[in-house]
Structures are given as C-alpha cells and as structure tokens.
Amino acid sequence: MPKLNENYLNVQDSYLFAEIARRVKVYEEAHPDKAASIIRLGIGDVTRPLTKSAIGALHEAVDEQAAAETFKGYGPEQGYEFVRRAAAEHYARAGVTVDADDVFISDGAKSDTGNITELFAKDNVILVPDPVYPVYVDTNTMDGKQIVYMNGTEENDFLPMPDDSVKADIIYLCSPNNPTGACYNREQLKAWVDYALKNEAVILFDSAYEAFISEPELPRSIYAVEGAEKCAVEFCSLSKTAGFTGTRFSYTIVPKEIAFTASNGQRMSLRDMWNRRQSTKFNGTPYIIQYAAAKVFSEEGMKECRENISYYMENARVIAETLRRKNISFTGGVNSPYIWFKCPDGMESWEFFDYLLENAQVVGTPGAGFGVNGKNYFRLTSFGTHEKTKEAMERFGKLFS
Numbered sequence: 586m587p588k589l590n591e592n593y594l595n596v597q598d599s600y601l602f603a604e605i606a607r608r609v610k611v612y613e614e615a616h617p618d619k620a621a622s623i624i625r626l627g628i629g630d631v632t633r634p635l636t637k638s639a640i641g642a643l644h645e646a647v648d649e650q651a652a653a654e655t656f657k658g659y660g661p662e663q664g665y666e667f668v669r670r671a672a673a674e675h676y677a678r679a680g681v682t683v684d685a686d687d688v689f690i691s692d693g694a695k696s697d698t699g700n701i702t703e704l705f706a707k708d709n710v711i712l713v714p715d716p717v718y719p720v721y722v723d724t725n726t727m728d729g730k731q732i733v734y735m736n737g738t739e740e741n742d743f744l745p746m747p748d749d750s751v752k753a754d755i756i757y758l759c760s761p762n763n764p765t766g767a768c769y770n771r772e773q774l775k776a777w778v779d780y781a782l783k784n785e786a787v788i789l790f791d792s793a794y795e796a797f798i799s800e801p802e803l804p805r806s807i808y809a810v811e812g813a814e815k816c817a818v819e820f821c822s823l824s825k826t827a828g829f830t831g832t833r834f835s836y837t838i839v840p841k842e843i844a845f846t847a848s849n850g851q852r853m854s855l856r857d858m859w860n861r862r863q864s865t866k867f868n869g870t871p872y873i874i875q876y877a878a879a880k881v882f883s884e885e886g887m888k889e890c891r892e893n894i895s896y897y898m899e900n901a902r903v904i905a906e907t908l909r910r911k912n913i914s915f916t917g918g919v920n921s922p923y924i925w926f927k928c929p930d931g932m933e934s935w936e937f938f939d940y941l942l943e944n945a946q947v948v949g950t951p952g953a954g955f956g957v958n959g960k961n962y963f964r965l966t967s968f969g970t971h972e973k974t975k976e977a978m979e980r981f982g983k984l985f986s
C-alpha cells in the first residue's frame with residue numbers, strides 16, 4: 586500500500602467555488618422560477634472576449650502550425666525568447682528593468698505560485714496575509730509547511746506590514762490584493778523589501794491584478810522598488826489583464842541576483858533552481874498562446890486590454906456607488922476589479938451569501954473563503970456585464986435602507 590501524503594488531510598475539503606456552486610444549485614432546484622434571474626458577481630473570471638490583436642495572432646500561429654516550414658514542436662521550457670523579451674519590454678514601458686533571461690513563461694500564476702513551494706524546505710517561517718487568494722495556504726499545507734498568518738484588517742487597510750519581532754524566511758504578498766482590492770504604495774513595498782533584505786528573506790509577490798491599478802503613483806511591480814531584484818520573485822499573468830483565463834499564459838520573474846547559502850556553504854541561485862525545476866517538470870506553454878501573448882504585450886495589444894479593463898472598472902464604479910449610497914464601507918474597486926465590504930447587519934459571510942441569493946438572486950463570494958479575517962466580509966467582482974451589474978446593484982440597493 587502506498588504511504589500517502591497525509592498533509593492532504595489538512596487541506597479543507599471543499600474548495601470555495603465548489604461550495605458556492607452547490608448552494609446556487611440547491612437554490613435553483615428549490616426556486617426554478619427564479620433560476621434565470623440569478624446574477625453572478627462571485628467568481629473572479631472575465632467575461633469580455635479576447636482582444637483583436639490576440640485573436641489575430643492566434644489565427645496566424647495556427648496557420649504556422651499547419652505548414653511544415655513553420656511548424657513548431659517542443660519549445661524552450663522557459664518560453665520562447667521572443668515572448669520573454671516582449672514581457673521585459675512591457676516592464677520597461679512601465680519604467681521597470683527586468684532581464685528577459687529572468688522571465689519564465691508558464692500556463693498560469695496559479696501553477697507557479699503553487700509550484701514555487703518546491704524550492705523551499707519545510708522548516709521555514711512562512712508569512713501569508715489573511716485574507717488572501719487561497720492557493721498560497723493550500724499549496725504550503727499540501728507540502729506539510731507551517732504558515733504564520735498576517736492579519737489584514739480595517740485597522741491596517743487590509744495591508745499587513747512587516748513586524749520586526751517576527752523573523753520570516755518567506756513572505757507572500759498579493760497587491761492589488763485578491764479579495765480585498767487593497768494595493769500597497771511605494772513606501773509600504775519599500776518597507777517590505779528592506780525587511781526582506783535585512784532578514785535574508787524572499788518575497789513572493791503576486792501581481793496578477795497589476796493592470797487594474799489606476800492611480801499612477803502606485804507601483805505595478807515590486808521591482809519599481811530599489812533592492813527588490815535581490816529579494817523578490819514576481820508572478821504575473823495575462824488572465825485578468827488580457828482575458829486569458831481560458832487561454833492560459835503567465836510569466837514569473839526570478840532575478841538572478843537572488844541567492845542563498847545552503848547548509849554545505851554552497852550558494853544556491855533561486856533562478857537556477859526554478860530553471861531546473863521547470864526544465865524537468867514542465868514542457869512549456871503552447872507556441873500559439875505564446876505568439877498571441879507577445880502581441881498582447883505590444884503597445885497596440887495593451888491599448889486594447891486597457892479598453893476591456895475600463896469596461897470592468899465602470900462596473901466597479903457602479904458597485905462602489907451603491908455601497909456608498911447605502912453607507913456600507915468598502916475597499917477596492919479603484920485599483921482592482923474586486924470590491925470588499927463588511928456584511929451588513931452583523932451577518933457572517935456565508936449567512937450574507939444565502940441572504941443575497943434568497944432576496945436579490947445575486948451571487949457573491951463569502952469572505953470566509955479567503956481566511957478567518959474574511960468571516961464578516963463579502964467580495965463582489967466587476968467582471969460581469971454592465972447590464973447585469975447594474976441590475977444586481979439595483980436589487981442590492983433595495984435590500985438596505
């Protein structure tokens with residue numbers, strides 16, 4: 586009999602969105618007359634189709650695959666040079682220097698934020714914000730690693746800051762944050778970088794929502810802060826930037842400057858370890874997707890992405906306006922597609938989920954799914970259509986005086 590990885594016993598059984606789907610199904614079966622009017626502002630998936638540049642490029646790349654002269658088989662595990670360079674140029678346009686050689690192309694920030702745990706031993710002090718995207722917690726739990734939680738609360742604007750009394754080895758940061766929409770400013774990120782350098786820690790920085798940052802003074806990459814190249818790995822993705830949630834393309838930056846001393850005294854480069862890991866366990870993102878991603882990174886491609894993002898941010902504005910009118914305080918919605926608010930009338934988040942579904946046929950995401958600090962909070966997303974978002978918020982508004 587195989588001895589199983591019993592750490593899986595410690596991972597919560599039901600994934601958040603599976604439980605949401607289950608509750609919606611139960612409601613639909615009990616109220617078939619209302620099923621058609623349910624509006625989903627829960628799951629963080631986009632609804633706008635791929636941009637013109639991306640679609641054009643996909644067609645071109647498919648045609649290349651149809652001709653013997655241009656057909657591509659296995660590509661480099663790290664991604665094609667042309668797209669690694671395009672990603673680096675995308676950073677350069679934002680005033681941030683990234684070496685194309687440190688860019689690793691992958692099929693998702695979910696895969697990479699999960700897989701990076703393999704590079705680290707079990708006995709690290711790992712800081713994870715709470716609430717946050719659940720993948721960091723689940724993947725470390727699957728590895729049998731202990732987590733120290735950093736509270737994100739109204740008191741710190743949902744942006745935990747370094748605590749000098751804790752000596753961390755690995756720090757997860759997510760900015761703009763999923764689910765709170767809170768976004769670190771330059772001084773706050775500098776405090777984290779200084780802390781990491783002082784403690785010889787590594788920051789795992791998830792910037793999957795950087796494209797939603799609208800305030801120009803806010804950094805869209807941790808590398809906008811001096812010294813970050815010596816201590817931070819950055820995960821980014823075209824999922825929300827370019828609507829690639831179903832197309833799959835992400836990029837992870839592991840700067841060659843990051844190195845730590847092994848127990849035998851040898852210096853180990855994180856970039857070289859990640860390169861070795863990817864070369865061994867990953868055979869690359871499909872050529873046609875990489876080709877399309879390179880077009881998305883172009884100036885024209887990004888202009889089209891910004892149009893889609895503006896579409897979503899108009900929804901965020903509608904949601905925010907309703908909450909403001911109802912005196913419900915919230916974060917997010919300005920530099921993020923997510924809006925996070927305290928459940929009205931002292932309700933807990935799953936209770937509020939049921940209340941909203943029952944009384945307004947609107948589906949959101951209970952904050953409890955993102956950590957204990959989310960117990961009384963709720964997340965709405967701006968990824969719906971204008972019509973549905975407006976209708977959902979009209980119904981929402983009627984529920985509260």
Ligand SMILES: Cc1ncc(COP(=O)(O)O)c(C=O)c1O
Nearest residue numbers: 693694695718763793822824835
């Ligand atoms: C913070 C955060 N990181 C990463 C991801 C996953 O991105 P990808 O689609 O690139 O796997 C998500 C998806 O919702 C996310 O919210």
